[in-house]
Every structure is written in structure tokens, then in C-alpha cells.
Amino acid sequence: MEKNIFLVERDERVSAIWKWLVDEATPLVIKNLPDLAIGEKSSEFLHIIHAATKMAFHYKTIKVTPVLARNWEISKQYMSENLFKIKHWNIICGDYTLAPDIEATWFIDPPYKEDAGKGYRYGSKLIDYRKLAQWSRKRKGEVIFCEGHYGDYLPFRSLLDLKGVAGKTSKEFIYYQSDRANKQLELFQFLTK
Structure with missing residues (x-):
């Protein structure tokens, strides 16, 4: 399908x-x-x-x-x-604000904040991470948001350590939000009162 x-x-x-x-x-x-x-x-x-x-x-x-x-x-x-x-x-050529406002699984992977995002043409210095966080929290459905160790604009949790080139290790963090999980939690809390 x-x-x-x-x-x-x-x-x-x-x-x-x-x-x-x-x-x-x-x-x-x-x-x-x-x-x-x-x-x-x-x-x-x-x-x-x-x-x-x-x-x-x-x-x-x-x-x-x-x-x-x-x-x-x-x-x-x-x-x-x-x-x-x-x-x-x-394919949409533009920034995240051009994405359709629909219920979906959102995989958000911007250039990481601080040094990790400096290699890109539209790197971390050009992103208002506070606005990006607000936008991501308004998405309907499931949000999977990746970031590096400087991500302080959402409640990111450590996901894993990736081994890269020349023995370098990078820490990967994730923020996860789901309407379905929130609704299930609300139902559970209601039923267990």
C-alpha cells in the first residue's frame, strides 16, 4: 500500500x-x-x-x-x-514551514544545533530552534525528532552513541510525541481513577 x-x-x-x-x-x-x-x-x-x-x-x-x-x-x-x-x-523544496499541516508520522532531522550543524549550506546558525520546537509540538500524529548533544529546545532523551569515521563517536538524541500514546495514557488514567 x-x-x-x-x-x-x-x-x-x-x-x-x-x-x-x-x-x-x-x-x-x-x-x-x-x-x-x-x-x-x-x-x-x-x-x-x-x-x-x-x-x-x-x-x-x-x-x-x-x-x-x-x-x-x-x-x-x-x-x-x-x-x-x-x-x-x-518533494518540497523549502523549509519545514512549507510542510502540509496533516496528521502524519513526522520524522524531523534538522542540522543539529551548534557545531554539528555547521557543515550544511543552511546550517544551524540559520535556524530558530525555538520556533522549530513550537512547530513540531503542533504536529498531529507521531513526531520523531532527532538532535545532537546541544539540543536543549525540546525534552530530548539519549538514544545511542554512533561510531563514525576515525573512531569518533557522536551522541544521538530523540524527542518523541504521539497523539495516540497521549490518548492511550489519558484513557488509562481515566480507567484507573
């Missing part, structure tokens, strides 16, 4: 990649994307973001390493095999 999915992405280049995948790309087109040759340079944003994730917004070109070349091949295969899963998605 297909569900209505809305992906809201503020960065125009990232949004354009999602729109291309949803509206135009086919498994064959993805399989036939050019291979990356070790040592060559690429200015293709899809390659850069694939290699550098959030730091991609600081690079105009990247040098293809053996790891990037191998991962690109794996990713092309994965994308081509799973493309059908996103063809019904709706």
Missing part, C-alpha cells in the same frame, strides 16, 4: 537530486551513470554529496579515491534496485 510521503528539503541542490530520482530517473538510467575513475576529479554534486555527506556543501570538486569509486558502484546498484520505493514521494 502506497502512503503519502512528503520530503521537505531546504537545499536546492539536494532537493533537485530527490526530484530527479522521483520524477525522471529509471533503474537503467542509474545503472548507466558513469563509473568513477580513481584519481580523477569530479564536480558533479551527486558524487560530492555521496563522498562527503554534510561537508559536501564546502567542496566544488572532489578527488575520486578507491573507496569512493567502490562505494559509488555499490550505491548505483542499490539505488537502481530500490528506486521504485520512492516514485510516489512528493
Whole structure:
């Protein structure tokens, strides 16, 4: 059963990649994307973001390493095999305020507050986290909100420690809200009076 999915992405280049995948790309087109040759340079944003994730917004070109070349091949295969899963998605290029006000499962994952969000083009310095918190609490349905260790604008709880590159560990936090859970709690409290 297909569900209505809305992906809201503020960065125009990232949004354009999602729109291309949803509206135009086919498994064959993805399989036939050019291979990356070790040592060559690429200015293709899809390659850069694939290699550098959030730091991609600081690079105009990247040098293809053996790891990037191998991962690109794996990713092309994965994308081509799973493309059908996103063809019904709706892509909105803009900030969170453009999301439809509907009952849904909301997965909110902004650039994390403070240093963790500085790698993005629209990073943490451009976000009013107090307004984002107010907006998220008004969502109907289920809210799953991710943040780093500086998240102090909602009652975040520790979720897990992620091991990253070069042995670095990052702490991940989560805020969870559910209309259904609140209604079940109210019913339980009413029945146990």
C-alpha cells in the first residue's frame, strides 16, 4: 500500500537530486551513470554529496579515491534496485514551514544545533530552534525528532552513541510525541481513577 510521503528539503541542490530520482530517473538510467575513475576529479554534486555527506556543501570538486569509486558502484546498484520505493514521494523544496499541516508520522532531522550543524549550506546558525520546537509540538500524529548533544529546545532523551569515521563517536538524541500514546495514557488514567 502506497502512503503519502512528503520530503521537505531546504537545499536546492539536494532537493533537485530527490526530484530527479522521483520524477525522471529509471533503474537503467542509474545503472548507466558513469563509473568513477580513481584519481580523477569530479564536480558533479551527486558524487560530492555521496563522498562527503554534510561537508559536501564546502567542496566544488572532489578527488575520486578507491573507496569512493567502490562505494559509488555499490550505491548505483542499490539505488537502481530500490528506486521504485520512492516514485510516489512528493518533494518540497523549502523549509519545514512549507510542510502540509496533516496528521502524519513526522520524522524531523534538522542540522543539529551548534557545531554539528555547521557543515550544511543552511546550517544551524540559520535556524530558530525555538520556533522549530513550537512547530513540531503542533504536529498531529507521531513526531520523531532527532538532535545532537546541544539540543536543549525540546525534552530530548539519549538514544545511542554512533561510531563514525576515525573512531569518533557522536551522541544521538530523540524527542518523541504521539497523539495516540497521549490518548492511550489519558484513557488509562481515566480507567484507573
